[in-house]
Every structure is written in C-alpha cells, then in structure tokens.
Amino acid sequence: xxxxxxxxxxxxxxxxxxxxxxxxxxxxxxxxxxxxxxxxxxxxxxxxxxxxxxxxxxxxxxxxxxxxxxxxxxxxxxxxxxxxxxxxxxxxxxxxxxxxxxxxxxxxxxxxxxxxxxxxxxxxxxxxxxxxxxxxxxxxxxxxxxxxxxxxxxxxxxxxxxxxxxxxxxxxxxxxxxxxxxxxxxxxxxxxxxxxxxxxxxxxxxxxxxxxxxxxxxxxxxxxxxxxxxxxxxxxxxxxxxxxxxxxxxxxxxxxxxxxxxxxxxxxxxxxxxxxxxxxxxxxxxxxxxxxxxxxxxxxxxxxxxxxxxxxxxxxxxxxxxxxxxxxxx
Amino acid sequence: xxxxxxxxxxxxxxxxxxxxxxxxxxxxxxxxxxxxxxxxxxxxxxxxxxxxxxxxxxxxxxxxxxxxxxxxxxxxxxxxxxxxxxxxxxxxxxxxxxxxxxxxxxxxxxxxxxxxxxxxxxxxxxxxxxxxxxxxxxxxxxxxxxxxxxxxxxxxxxxxxxxxxxxxxxxxxxxxxxxxxxxxxxxxxxxxxxxxxxxxxxxxxxxxxxxxxxxxxxxxxxxxxxxxxxxxxxxxxxxxxxxxxxxxxxxxxxxxxxxxxxxxxxxxxxxxxxxxxxxxxxxxxxxxxxxxxxxxxxxxxxxxxxxxxxxxxxxxxxxxxxxxxxxxxxxxxxxxxxxxxxx
Ligand SMILES: Nc1ncnc2c1ncn2[C@@H]1O[C@H](COP(=O)(O)OP(=O)(O)O)[C@@H](O)[C@H]1O
Ligand SMILES: [Mg+2]
Numbered sequence: 170x171x172x173x174x175x176x177x178x179x180x181x182x183x184x185x186x187x188x189x190x191x192x193x194x195x196x197x198x199x200x201x202x203x204x205x206x207x208x209x210x211x212x213x214x215x216x217x218x219x220x221x222x223x224x225x226x227x228x229x230x231x232x233x234x235x236x237x238x239x240x241x242x243x244x245x246x247x248x249x250x251x252x253x254x255x256x257x258x259x260x261x262x263x264x265x266x267x268x269x270x271x272x273x274x275x276x277x278x279x280x281x282x283x284x285x286x287x288x289x290x291x292x293x294x295x296x297x298x299x300x301x302x303x304x305x306x307x308x309x310x311x312x313x314x315x316x317x318x319x320x321x322x323x324x325x326x327x328x329x330x331x332x333x334x335x336x337x338x339x340x341x342x343x344x345x346x347x348x349x350x351x352x353x354x355x356x357x358x359x360x361x362x363x364x365x366x367x368x369x370x371x372x373x374x375x376x377x378x379x380x381x382x383x384x385x386x387x388x389x390x391x392x393x394x395x396x397x398x399x400x401x402x403x404x405x406x407x408x409x410x411x412x413x414x415x416x417x418x419x420x421x422x423x424x425x426x427x428x429x430x431x432x433x434x435x436x437x438x439x440x441x442x443x444x445x446x447x448x449x450x451x452x453x454x455x456x457x458x459x460x461x462x463x464x465x466x467x468x469x470x471x472x473x474x475x476x477x478x479x480x481x482x483x484x485x486x487x488x489x490x491x492x493x494x495x496x497x498x499x
Numbered sequence: 500x501x502x503x504x505x506x507x508x509x510x511x512x513x514x515x516x517x518x519x520x521x522x523x524x525x526x527x528x529x530x531x532x533x534x535x536x537x538x539x540x541x542x543x544x545x546x547x548x549x550x551x552x553x554x555x556x557x558x559x560x561x562x563x564x565x566x567x568x569x570x571x572x573x574x575x576x577x578x579x580x581x582x583x584x585x586x587x588x589x590x591x592x593x594x595x596x597x598x599x600x601x602x603x604x605x606x607x608x609x610x611x612x613x614x615x616x617x618x619x620x621x622x623x624x625x626x627x628x629x630x631x632x633x634x635x636x637x638x639x640x641x642x643x644x645x646x647x648x649x650x651x652x653x654x655x656x657x658x659x660x661x662x663x664x665x666x667x668x669x670x671x672x673x674x675x676x677x678x679x680x681x682x683x684x685x686x687x688x689x690x691x692x693x694x695x696x697x698x699x700x701x702x703x704x705x706x707x708x709x710x711x712x713x714x715x716x717x718x719x720x721x722x723x724x725x726x727x728x729x730x731x732x733x734x735x736x737x738x739x740x741x742x743x744x745x746x747x748x749x750x751x752x753x754x755x756x757x758x759x760x761x762x763x764x765x766x767x768x769x770x771x772x773x774x775x776x777x778x779x780x781x782x783x784x785x786x787x788x789x790x791x792x793x794x795x796x797x798x799x800x801x802x803x804x805x806x807x808x809x810x811x812x813x814x815x816x817x818x819x820x821x822x823x824x825x826x827x828x829x830x831x832x833x834x835x836x837x838x839x840x841x842x
Contacts, residue, residue: 293565396602397610402561404673405595405625418612493612494657 173498177483188475201464205249222465250463264346266438266450268366273373278428281378285385286412289393308379315372316445323368336368339447369442388423392416421492429485433477507534508680509577515570516557525786527553529737540714542724545734548783551717555683559600560590596626599674603686605666609658615669616654626677641672664695683715700727722764733757736783736794743821753828756795801827
C-alpha cells in the first residue's frame, strides 16, 4: 500500500506543477501591483511592492522560486495588506475554520448516515416519509435564511448574555485556536466554543443534512435489495446487525466518497458562515485578500488548496482499498 | 425413507401467502400442505413463478413485511410452534439454527466485504456459546466438510476470491454449521455449470446422511431432483398439483403438467440428442388472471368442459394412488374417463 501511495504522489507532482503554473500565469494577466495600489500610486511605492514579492523578475524565475518555496515549506512571503508572513496568517486561520468545519462534518455525516439507514430500512413507512419530507423542506430553504433567522432568534432573542440558549450572534475567541486552552480549562473551552461556534455548526449541519440524508438513503436503499441481506437474515441476524454491520460496511465506498469530497472545505471553510459570524478563518481571510487585491495571499492560498485537493483524492483511493477487499491498489 | 412411526419435523398446513400489489391482492401460494420427516429430501418443482420461493420464504418468514400477508389460517408447525404466527425474535432463534437456507445466486449471496471465516463465524456467534477459538475451529471443520481445499487459508479469504461453486459450498457450510433440522435450498445449482451442479447435489446428499438434516430442495428442473429426492411436490400457479414419492412420480405421472415437465428433462445418452427438447407450450397464468377452473387448462391438451367449470381437488383418484389435482389424470384411459364423467 505504501508503495502505491508513493507512486500516486510521484504521478501527481507534474499535475501539481501544472496547476501552479496555470494559477501563477492567470493571476498575472492584469498587473497585480496596479490592482493593489490603484492607478495613482507613486513610482516609488510601485517599485517597492513589486520587489517585495519579486514580481520584477522574469516569470520563469518567479515560477521556480515559488515551487521551491512550496517544496521547502517556506511561507515567509508577506501579505501586502496585512504585512505579516503568509504562513502565520494561514496558521492563525486554519484552527478557527476547523472549529466549525470539523464538528459540522462529523455531526452531519453521523446523523445523515443514521437517518439514511433508518429510512431505507423502513422504506415507504411513515418514519421514512416524515424524515424525507423534512429533508426536502430543509433543502428548499436558503442558507442565508438559516443564518439570519438563526442569528436573530437563537443568538439575539434567546441567546446572548442571560439568554436560555448558549449562543452568541457573532464573534470568536482566539483562545479556542490554542490547544493549551482546551487542555488547561476544558469546560470553559467547551462553553466558549458553544458561544461562538455552536450556532454556525448547527446551521451548517441543518443545511447539509437535507442533501446528505437523501444521498445516504439512496445508497442504503440500494443495499437493502442485495442478496447478502437475505442471507444474513436467514442466518438469524437482527435488524440492527444487518443495518449497522452488513449494510454499513458495504456502503462505505459511497460514504467515503461523499465525506472526502467535503474534506478540502474543512480547511477552506464556508465563506458565508465565516463572514456572517465574524470567524477569523480561512474563508474570511481568502475573501478579505481577494477584496484587498492582496496578491501574495491569493497565490499561496490557491496553491495550498490545490495541494489539499490532490492529497484528498489519493487518501480517498487508499480508504477505498481499506474498506473494500475487492479494490486493489495498483 | 418415509417411516410411518417417525414424527415429521415440519408440518405445513393450508399455507397461503398473499401479496399486496398496485393492482390488488394476489395469492401467490394457495393452500399448500406437506410434511417433512427427519433426514429426508423433498423436492418442490415447478416452472418459474409457481410460488416455490414464496413457499420457502414464508416458512423462514423472510418475505417483505410491508406487502406480504400470510393467511391467518396457515400453519407451519415446527418444534411445537407455529412459525406462521411466531414473533420475530422467535424466528431469529429458528433461522440459521434449526432451519437454514441457501439461495440461487452464490455470486451475490455472500457479503462481499467480509471474509468467509467472518461469515461462518457470524452464524455460530448467534446460535452457539462457543468461544472465538472454538468457532474458528468449527468454521474450518465445516469448510473441510464441504470439501473446500485448504480451509485454514480459505477462512481468511473474501468471497470474490472464490469460484461460484466454491461460494455455494461456503453457503452450505454456513447453513449447516449449527446442524439444522432442515435445510431449504432454493435452486442451489441453477446458476452453476452442469458438472459443478452434480457435485453440489452429491455433496448436499452426502451431508444430509452425515448430519441427518432434512432437505427441502426447490428447483424448476425435475432432472435435478430425480437422483436425490425421496418425495416430490409439483407446484403450478401457487397450487400443489401433484405430490408423490419420486419413483411413483417418474414412473406414472398423473398430472399432464408433471408429464410435460418430465418430458422436458434432457436424458443422458439420448439417441436423438440433436433434437430440441419438447417444451411446455404457453406460460404460467398471471396471478391476476387465474381461471376459475383448473389453473393448467389453457396449456392442457386434455381439457374438457369440467376443467373450465370446476377446479379439481388435490386427492388420490384411486386407492393407493398419490394425490393429484386433476379431473382426468393420465393413468386412466382419457376417453373412458370423459364418457364416465359426462352423464
Ligand atoms: N414481493 C412480492 N410482491 C409481489 N408479488 C410477488 C412477490 N414475490 C413473489 N411474488 C409473486 O409470487 C409468484 C411466485 O413467485 P416465486 O415464489 O418467486 O416463484 P418461483 O416458483 O419461481 O420461485 C410470482 O407470480 C411472483 O410475481
Ligand atoms: Mg424462485
């Protein structure tokens, strides 16, 4: 298996180099320095910014320089807007994003798989019909409505200081990004997390669940018709064993596919949620950089995102082989 | 094989199974009666769609709960309980332990993502108190019993690493690992090559003798049952139409349908083997359009007015005969019967 992973990584090197090339070339179609400074910038400040990111050098030199930086994990290039190293910026933003995305993904997947199993098992009965109706309803309401209604009722009316719900309207406590806070005072950490991250997590779970339950139900319904289910029942297996052992393991391939597709977003985060809830995560950092024409940040973050996507695809294939003996890695 | 003093392990009385469908309720199995004695092999034969699978799945209570109805008058008496009305938890104790079942498609009947050993172990886990180590030993012993070479290695393999014949052997091993009283085999060889078919049948017969397990062998192919069955039940459109010891049935089939089935068996060393086998003309009537009289009337060359008006009962026509559901059974002179029955 390890040789397979190494081989896949090697094959993807040219792909990745190609992506970097495309990203860098397309970002340079319009002059990034003018975009950042505006047309009325002085010659002096123009040259300073240009040199700061090495944009005065030939493209090919810039390209190899960038590749070398990435290969050596050198993210010391500074943001034009924030004047801080990009590595630091990302290191600050990723934990904040993960505070929302990781719990959201785990909860969504867990609950939707469970609902999918139950619905497929009781297909056509009232419990299935009710849950599927709720899923369709949930899907047909806009993300923004959830955010606004959630913030108003859960964060403002019933939440905030002295409210019955533990949620706040918006904000973030940077201590949440530090492991020492979680280890030092775990109860305070959970409370703080609830206050700032609880509502955005709840909303992203509700938004994703409609789609996910319908997907998992379809996957499981396909499994309920398989012959091995009848064999298991004929052996004396309980419904619970059939659902959670037989069907679930067979459904792992589509489940993994579904979960892994959302993996890159664990890092990039939801721009909408981060902006509305003032979470200083990757989504907000990226959108801020784009708005400010903060060229180095956009370039590095695109490169980072491409790397994450490629690694996810490789990891997905490895997981396929782990859960399904019929999949051979070669 | 049928000993008068022995008690049957399974008594099926008036078994009637209906399905709720979009076009109304249909009766897929209609008043089926038979006994199964310890260690005997009973064949249930009939073309596809005659209700053989529904009969066996009703006994195992494996039909989809939402749209199947077992008529409340049906009795499936097994070990003092009526399985037709038994609870799901009672059924779970019977399934795999007392009555086991194997199916037509060995390629898909095993769970593809668990090892052969795990799947054998599963049945033992549910029904025995053996330790993990003992269960592994038992699993290997079972694989050896069904003549799978190198069983110590095979328990670690996955179904896709085995051939169809091997998989059916694994299914048999799983079914027999708790030494059930009855093995229901629903078309166990239909999906296999002819040579493998014979091997699997021989294996099942051998194990039946070793373990004294009664076998309910379901097939659409009378040729399959000839060598291994003691008694045969012929089904047509949800009804039993003839029931007889195997030798009787082959020597003197009484129902025109049985005779037609017999004629469609390929015979070894047949001189005219280049010729196509006779097939039965027409098709099994749809359950939605069953005729009022005999269900076989449209395909029967001996049809009379009485066959249209009145459905025959399943009964012996003369002393010592086996039961048949026909107004004009074949062992009698057809013309004579006609003149006698029309006054
Ligand atoms: N789940 C079901 N719903 C409706 N009708 C069914 C169902 N299962 C079987 N049937 C009908 O019952 C009849 C008998 O089927 P079956 O027992 O499978 O035949 P076979 O003798 O080939 O095994 C067929 O007409 C079939 O269409
Ligand atoms: Mg069948």
